[in-house]
Amino acid sequence: MHRTVLRTTLRLSQATVFLALVMPSSIAQDAPVPNGLRDAIFGAHKHPTANVSIGGHAFRGIVSRDGMPVLVWSRDAKSPLKLPFDRAAFARWINGADKEFKHLGFEASFKSNARYLDMDAWVFELSRKGVPLFDHWVKVYWKDKIFVGMLNHFPAPATSVVEPTDGDRSTPDRVYYAQADAKAEYRLVIATLSRRETATHRRTEVVTRRGAEVEIWQQKDGYMAPAGAATFSEYTVPSGTFPDQIWADSTGIIWFSQPSNNWVTSFNPKTSKFTQYATTGGSGPDGLWVDDKDRVWTGLYYSSHLGVLDVATKKFTAFAPPYTPASLAIPSPSSRDTIWVTDHKNNRISEFDPKQSTWLGSHVMPTSATWVVAGTVDRTRERVWFTGYSSNSLPYKDIGKPIGEVPTPTRGGPSFLVYNDNKIWYSNWLNNRLGMLDVASSKFTEYTYRAGETGGPIAITPTGKPVIGGKVSHIVVFDPVSKTFTDYAIPSSRRLKDGITVSPDGAIWFTGTYTNKIARLVIK
Amino acid sequence: MKHSVLIVSLFAIATPAMGQLVKLTTGSGGGERQPVVSADGRVVAYLAMSAGTRELFTIPTKGGTATARTTGKDVSVGYGTFDSWTSISMSANGRYITYWNLSGVHLVDTVSKTDTVVAKTFLIPYPRLDTAGKRAVWQSPVNNQQEVFVMDLPNGTPKQITTTSGAGRRLPVVDGGLVLFQKTVGGWHELFLHDVQLNKTTQLTTNSGPGNRYGNFAPGGDSIVYEAIASGCKEVFVHSLLTSKTTKVSSLGKTGDRLPVATMDRHLFYQSRSNTLEVYRADDDGKNVVTVTTGSSGGLRRPSTDAHGHVVVFQAANAGGTLEVWCYRYCPEVTLTRYGTHDKPSLGKLESDDYWYRCDLWPGIRTSLFNYWAVWALGVRQTSVKIPGTGSSLYTDPLLLAPVHVPALGGAYARLPVPQAMKGTLYYQWFVFDASANALGIVGSEGTKASF
Incomplete structure (x- = not known):
């Protein structure tokens, strides 16, 4: 479509100029995010993309709200960029493009090499005048020495830097820390990493002039569960692809979405039978949640509706959104029998009343480009909490009040969350730390799990243990009593994306989105 | 007192035979049923969908027609990982039921057919009635913390009995003047007992680990049953309120909630995972574990039992996929009807004093006599024949006469095991040997008709 229009338009030189000014994204060949980087940031394939020029090279990419390149790849999918496959040279190239990267004088230097899926990932740390920037980096992905893409994890928007x-x-524990203000903008201030060790843990506290920003715990012992401590059962999805979000209804039936096929699908653990249910055409059922009446709610991302399948009658109904354009994504409950649904792309949350089949409201997030992901409910406070992936915050909504927002102390990309006993547990898409906000004290703590894993969906067991579905190959279970993680290597249904839940009987269910499987993990 | 007297066993059956499983409901719609059975074992309250809303129903445990107790109320339920607590409760005789919806906490009187909002709280209050249906407790947020409220029904004033209880749920239950609830101590929910009259609260448990305790009184109030963490899993515990001794009952080592309930006869029912969650019964010392259900499906089983464990009611999926209410019956429902009159002994008076222990019926007679003999007469026909020389009558044609010696002050009791298969009608009465009472020296009791 774009190309047809372009050819027609390019016959007129004036029109060409006009097009280049207002529609730069249409000129390139619209290279989509490479498959390998689809989960490098949350929902990479759903973000708006733009042409980005850095250091003399033409990229396609996703940019922050202030225009900083976040995730970039070759603008021309058929013609890989000729960037230097040399770490030192690459660092020089990054540092030579400080303005385009919006690095404010922070210089990159090679730190480590990691594997990500079938790629090499070079990690560059950032420092300014000898002081490192805490918890931020640039990651460059290569496959067979060919540049695939680059993830620029730098605070954005950054408004100032303290000298x-x-x-x-000269003090080794001094770092730059990205301190968020009320507008979700960042001051890069000097912080001290206060370290302490217990018999079992290393604890690092990030302390700025305004006090302790966050406490980070890391266990000394290993993570792997003993053999035989758990049982995995894996089931190949017989039809369609891309099992996404997952939930159990009150009868123990497992439900998951298949956006690529416009299905919501059930799985009966007793009979191992899968059943697909069609949604409205072209709908792309994305998030999925089953309510206390066994109604399967799903955000129809591409057809913009909120869908519901009544399990008893098998009738599917789609409700038009209260605004346009809309890309309804992930539904979640409230304390008043209503449904909240997020819209990542259009920066909104909306509340639907199933009794009246009406929308009670739609609210624009206070921070632009929040990329609000998922919700959970605190039934005592009548408060719904959400994750703001791009804003690195936990937005919340009280009855009759405007949306509030709590910035997370590190910028790990909060993605999924659960609430229990005054605590919000959330996964960080970009790192291997489980975040926790104590709602009563407003204190944040983070817990570090196995290096190489990143979250990932999250659920919680009846014993209060948060469970993270690792995006690589582990189910990671956290014990708040001992502050330790135990992880369970997934046999084959690996690469979790959005789907994990705990069924009423305490079993953990998850989707192996890219392996086209669902799986059950029973611990003990 | 009862256990100090001489007893006689009439049948060789020491344990009840296999029970009988009955599906009580059909076509209940989406969501959970959350059934609760009355302490007298006769009626089940449960939730089902009706015209798109969730409503309250009752049905006899022996089956029959369900009765809608609400219409258009759209009853609320707890839902989710930490809301496995059953959302409705019922008085011992099944007359009163509590539930909540967005209007608040409701009290249903099934006799006067009234439905009254007794409190306007709706944020997972989990109201609970005492056995008499005269007192209710619930939780409600105060300063962002769930606190416990107690109210004498139907018109009392709600009284807040906890403050600054911390995170999570209180999940209170009430038994007369005692309220059991959980509260955060050191990060874990621990159980506390509050004496309403003394306004005194006592901590019962320590170091229980994460998750809810889901604590419940055993009928009679002598002990509580709850779940706590042991070796990383939820296990069933019993705490005696008489001795303060805590006993770990289960060693399941399985994931998931147990949701234990107790009878007043030292039986416990709980759910545990086999392939799916199943219902188990055990003695309160953990011995004699019996599998009640096998091959059931659905989410939570939520076992509920009567005071003596005659029935255990639970939810499980039926073939159509909806959760339905099931009743596993260990012994038949028995109705005892008195007829005739007691004769007068030389001292005091006679009083019938039948009771149940599990599936054993213990017909008894209480007197003010000391060191005496009594005979229990059991027959299959009702009669009324005057006995000369006494003020007594023969109220049954005795097929069996069982003597009982009472060496001290107290009552005489016989034991009648009642297997599930038992049907029909029996008649019985007592004769007490009391030489001073009349010319024959025999004092007869009223008759009792036992319909199985």
Whole structure:
């Protein structure tokens, strides 16, 4: 479609100029995000993309709300960029493009090499005048020495940088810390990493002038569960692809969405039978949640509706959104029998009343481009909480009040969340830390799990243990009593994306989205 | 007192025979049923969908027609990982039922057919009635913390009995003047007992681990049953309120909630995972574990039992996929009807004093006599024949006469095991040997008709 229009338009030189000015994204060949980077950031294939020029190279990419390149790849899918496959040279290239990267004088230096899926990932740390930037980096992905893409994890928008003193430069535990303000903008301030060890853990506290920003715990012991501690059962999805979000109804039937096929699908653990249910055409059922009346709610991302399948009658109904354009994504409950649904792309949350089949409201997030992902409910406070992936925040909504927002202390890309006993547990898409906000004290703590894994969906067991579905190959279970993780290597249904839940009997169910499987994990 | 007297066993059956499983409901719609059975074992309250809303129903445990107790109320339920607590409760005789919806906490009187909002709280209040249906407790947020409220029904004033209880749910239950609830201590929910009259609260458990305790009184109030963490899993515990001794009952090592309930006869029912969650019964010391259900499907079983464990009611999926209410019956429903009159002993008076222990019926007679003999007469026909020389009558044609010696002050009791298959009608009465009472020296009791 784009190309047809372009050919017609390019016959007129004036029109060509006009097109280049207002529709730059249409000129390139619209290279989509490479498959390998689809989950490098949350929902990469759903973000708006733009042409980005960095250091003399033409990229296609996803940019922050202030225009900083976040995830970039070759603009021309058929013609890979000729970037230097040399770590030092690549660092020089990054540093030579400081303005385009919006790095504010922070310089990249090679830190480590990791594997991500079938790619090499070079990790560059960032520092300014000898003081490292805490918890941020640039990651460059290569496949067979060919540049695939680059993830620029730098605070955005960054409004100011505090100059370090000589003392800061000479003190090893001094770092730059991205301190969020009320507008979700960042000041890069000097912080001290206060370290302490217990018999079982290393604890690092990030302390700025305004006090402790976050506590980060890491266990000394290993993570792997003993053999035989758990049982996996894996089931190949017989029809369609891409099992996505998952939930159990009150009868123990497992439900999951298949957006690529416009289905919601059930699985009966007793009979191992899958049954697909059609949604409205072209709908792309995305998030999925089953309510207390066994109604399967799903956000129809591409047809913009909120869908519901009544399990008893098998009748599917789609409700038009209260605004346009809309891309309804992930539904979640409230404390008043209503349904909240997020819209990542259009930066909204909306509340639907199933009794009246009406929308009670739609609310624009206070921070632009929040990329609000998922919701959960605190039934005591009548508060619904959400994750703001791009805003690195936990937005919340009280009855009759405007949306509030709590910035997370590190910028790990909060993606999924659960609430229990005054605590919000959330997964970070970009790192291997489980986040926790104590709602009563407003204190954040993060817990580090196995290196190489990143979250991932999250659920919680009846014993209060958060469970993270790792995006690589583990189910990671956290014990808040001992502050330790135990992880379980997934046999084959690996690469979780959005789907994990705990069924009423305590079993953990998850979707192996890219392996086209669902699986059950029973611990003990 | 009852256990100090001499007893006689009439049948060789020491344990009840296999029970009988009955599906009580059909076509209940989406969501959970959350059934609760009355302490007298006669009626089940449960939730089912009706015209798109969730409503309250009752049905006899022996089956029959369900009765809608609400219409258009759209009853609310707890839902989710930490809301496995059953959302409705019922008085011992099944007359009163509590539930909640967005209007608040409701009290249903099934006799006067009234439905009254007794409190306007709706944020997972989990109201609970005492056995008499005269007192209710619930939780409600105060300063963002769930606190416990108690109210004398139907018109009392709600009284807040906890403050600054911390995170999570209180899940209170009430038994007369005692309220059991959970509260955060050191990060874990621990069980506390509050004496309403003394306004005194006592902590019962420590170091219980994460998750809810789902604590419940055993009928009679002598003990509580709850779940707590042991070796990383939820296990069933019993805490005696008489001795303060805590006993770990189960060693399941399985994931999931147990949701235990107790009878007053030292039986427990709980759910545990086999392939799916199943219902188990055990003695309160953990011995004699019996599998009640096998091959059931659906989410939570939520076992509920009567005071003596005659029936256990639970939810499980039927072939059509909806959760339905099932009743597993260990012994038949028995109706005892008195007829005739007691004769007068030389001292005091006679009083019939039948009771149940599990599936054993213990017909008894209480007197003010000391060191005496009594005979229990059991027959299959009702009669009324005057006995000369006494004020007594023969109220049954005795097929069996069982003597009982009472060496001290107290009552005489016989034991009648009642297997599930038992049907029909029996008649019985007592004769007490009391030389001073009349010319024959025999004092007869009223008759009792036992319909199985």
